[in-house]
Amino acid sequence: MIDRIIGGQVVDSLKKFPVVCIIGPRQVGKTTLAKHIAKNSLKKKWLYLDLELHDDISRLTDPSAFLQAHEDHCVIIDEVQRQKNLFPLMRALVDKHRIPGRFILLGSATPELIHDSTESLAGRISYKELAPFNITEVEKKSAMEIHWLKGGFPLAYLDRNNNTRFEWTENFIRTYIERDLPMLGSPANPILMRKMLQMLSHLHGQVWNASYISKSLEITAPTVRTYLSFLENSFLINMLQPYHFNIKKRLVKAPKIYFRDSGILHYLHGLQTKIQLFSNPLLGHSWEGYVIEQIKQLAGTQNEMFFYRTHRGTECDLVITRNGKPVAAIEIKFTSAPKISEGLKISIEDLRTPKNYIIIPTENDYSIQKEIRVCDLKTFLKKYLSNL
Secondary structure, three states: OOOOOHHHHHHHHHOOOOEEEEEOOOOOOHHHHHHHHHHHOOOOEEEEEEOOOHHHHHHOOOHHHHHHHOOOEEEEEEOHHHHOOHHHHHHHHHHHOOOOOOEEEEEOOOHHHHHHHHHHHOOOEEEEEOOOOOHHHHOOOOOHHHHHHHOOOHHHHHOOOHHHHHHHHHHHHHHHHHHHHHHOOOOOOHHHHHHHHHHHHOOOOEEOOHHHHHHHHOOOHHHHHHHHHHHHHOOOEEEEOEOOOOOOOOEOOOOEEEEOOHHHHHHHOOOOOHHHHHOOOOHHHHHHHHHHHHHHHHOOOOOEEEEEEEOOOOEEEEEEEEOOEEEEEEEEOOOOOOOOOHHHHHHHHHHOOOEEEEEEOOOOEEEEEOOEEEEEHHHHHHHHHHHO
16 A cells, blocks of 8 residues: 555545545546545444445445445445435435544546535535655655656556556556546547547647647537546646736747646557657656646645746746745756756746746756756655745
8 A cells, every 4th residue: 555645634634524525537546545544544434335336336226224324334435426316315414413524435526526516515525636646655666767657547657567557558548538538428439539639649748729639630629628628627638727917928828738647648659668758759748747747736725837938939837826926937857957948037037936946857956046946856846845
């Protein structure tokens, strides 16, 4: 069992809220985490139900009677989005016997699921997102380059065989586009969605252009945006929005697109080894997306993340804001000897950020200029992110 960062947060929420919902993509470790917490941190009996199993579905033929009969348990309900009719019932049961830690719900965070559960359980539920392994969770198991290459999905990361790791990733993608997305309401057929994922992998780290995708797939731009929203809401894609503020410069207004898991991105490009990755033109964009995702997982709700770019080409890879105010500008470079780019200088002048960083892959931590620091990713995550 690899300790997960949100584990302590889930335990704390179970002491305060009757219902805790752990959301995240399939096979990210939600079930493992919930059972581990139930076994080791709960001071009460617990029960696990998987709504993909016929036997467990049968146990909920009369859900009111079953759940009332186990009101002294913490009931873990997996794939809860399959029976959203349970939410009003849980509200009634919680209001009748309100104690912390009655239910742990596991599921995918579609807007509909969040809306339905929040509407029924407002004030009674806490949400926690479980992402693939963060580098700070697995740094003692392997070098950062291995985590970056394989990605953070547990079964892919822990697999030492490149061929079986790629086989797992292929099965994950096939299940994702043939089963998960249709279940979440996506209207795209699997063949079209597979083509779209392949095309998006070549746009990783670039400004989104819906018309380019729509022309290539021969579908309308609004349809492309609809499909993209399903990919984003099901945790596969991150759309990094541009930062805007009231200046005279013309700013890029389209978001940048990133695959959240570097292992899936590398699979779509056929990159099995470090040698293949390091010799591929994707290298810089892959490193950029990897760093952004690792920061995103730990940034907390108090921080928001953007990029900054003007039409004249001034660019900053990552801008972190708090309460709408920029607090840090970050440039992400795959080099061991970084230099301060003109784009970063101008971005800092425009944004007036008090703290600024250049994040590189090799272990370093030094000031390259007043208010600009060079450091490696793990140093930034552990030393500087929480102090922004």
